[in-house]
Amino acid sequence: MDMSEPQRLAGMPVDNAGKSFLRVERLKKAFPAAQGKGETVIFDDVNFQIDRGEFVCIIGHSGCGKTTILNVLAGLEKPTGGHAFIDGRSIEGPSLDRGVVFQSHALMPWMSVRGNIAFAVRSRHPEWSREQVDSHVQRFIDMVHLGGSESKKPSQLSGGMKQRVGIARAFSIQPKMLLLDEPFGALDALTRGSIQDELVGIVRETRQTVFMITHDVDEAILLADRIFLMSNGPGAVIAEIVENPLPRHRTRATLHREEGYYGVRNHLIDFLVNRSADYAARARVGAWTPVRVRPGSSPSPT
């Protein structure tokens, strides 16, 4: 399909540092500049690692390239430079190993709820019988509490229900890793809250590795073990990696009463409002290593 693929494969780098599940090394995305000379760098020198079973959220302003990073991890986009490894193997294209939940839910409108999920399940298990597929699909429909809506078409569902189907579809192929592109961005606050709770439960149960884009600071604190903060583009970098100091079993209802919650929250908001614009110039000087932060354990760097 892609003529450049064989060459890429020939020089395919091997991940030898590798105990981490996912490793991203010196990732760069650039486009030819509008004037024709040079290039516009969206982000450069992006490095991070994600462990198995870890939930990572990435936050940054629009245009910093979060979605591009996610698409590179999904294999839907090729980076201009750098590499991404999963399980020690370089990501060269889309794979059933990585389930993606799209921001726009991306359900097929001519298929029912069951049909949409079954389409994914049959892709993963082409050898399965109809009964096997059906029972597997039903399990994941029940998981997102959509029992009773199996035969409905996406157009008959609310925004929250559609996104639940998207989540069920991504989970149903039981991927090694889940990539979520701002899945709750278009939902109202109440719906968002209840789906977040569901996602927390499912992820905890399945011990799924998740990489998620969000704009919502509270969502990140609720869900993520670590939060990557991206500076503004162009020339964006991962400026800080914030470890979530709150206990793992947190819920939406009690989140704001946890000790240290406001520390993390203030730190994140402070970054987004005050500091995210300052990194491009500093990062250009040399190889940039993100600052590791654990709010609460030391005075916040304001």
Add this chain to the structure above:
Amino acid sequence: MSGLAPERIRSLIVTLLILVCFVGAWHIATSSTAGTVKVDEEYAKLVGAAAATGQKSTFPTPVDFARTVGGHIANPFYDNGPNDKGLGIQLAYSVARVAAGFALAALVAIPLGFVIGMSRVLYSALDPFIQVLKPISPLAWMPLALFTLKDSSVSAIFVIFVCSIWPMLINTAFGVASVRREWLDVSRTLEVGALRKAFLVILPAAAPTIMTGMRISIGIAWLVIVAAEMLVGGTGIGYFVWNEWNNLSITNILTAILLIGLVGMLLDLGFARLQRLVTYRD
């Protein structure tokens, strides 16, 4: 819902009123002049006594017309030799030619449109040919078809083929090219094979657009078949119209015109129904 029924009845009343006015005007216009027409003397010599009195060649009254239509409907499938067949048989010939030409065109246009829609390079490469060939009146191909195919009936089918192919080809290519990227991305992340993607994602996504193309095509094909059959002769509703013109039977011509309209409407309704079947709400 309660407001809908009276509205439908109201429009039905208006429709009937227009029909009554039309038939009434027709009746007044034809009955007052019937039999009183003076024809040119030389013309009278040429066409014979019956025409000279103005009986046969005058425009029929609605009653004449209704009687003729009734006669045709009562006996649509008689066959008294090459120049006297029932209207049912003539229409069947025309519909069969349209169906054959249309089916052949669909067999070529839909797969080709699929390929063109998938490849931007092919799209641009074939676009000049399509743009030049599309505006050619399908009947312009007739002499060439007669010359190369050497069979008038096959030539008529060829002409239908040529006129049905463009809307289907262009709509299929457009429908396939504009399948939403997110659906393709989903298929890619699920590692869906090429065939499965074509039939389960791209085809249903593009189906409404393809169906629109097919509906336009069948409409054009039905327009063209009448003219094509007038040219090639032998059988078909187009030939019937031309033959009745030679017989100076205006009533038969009017009957044929009405039936052409009705069959065209049925074809369109059929495709509208199919279109509704494949349309999805987003």
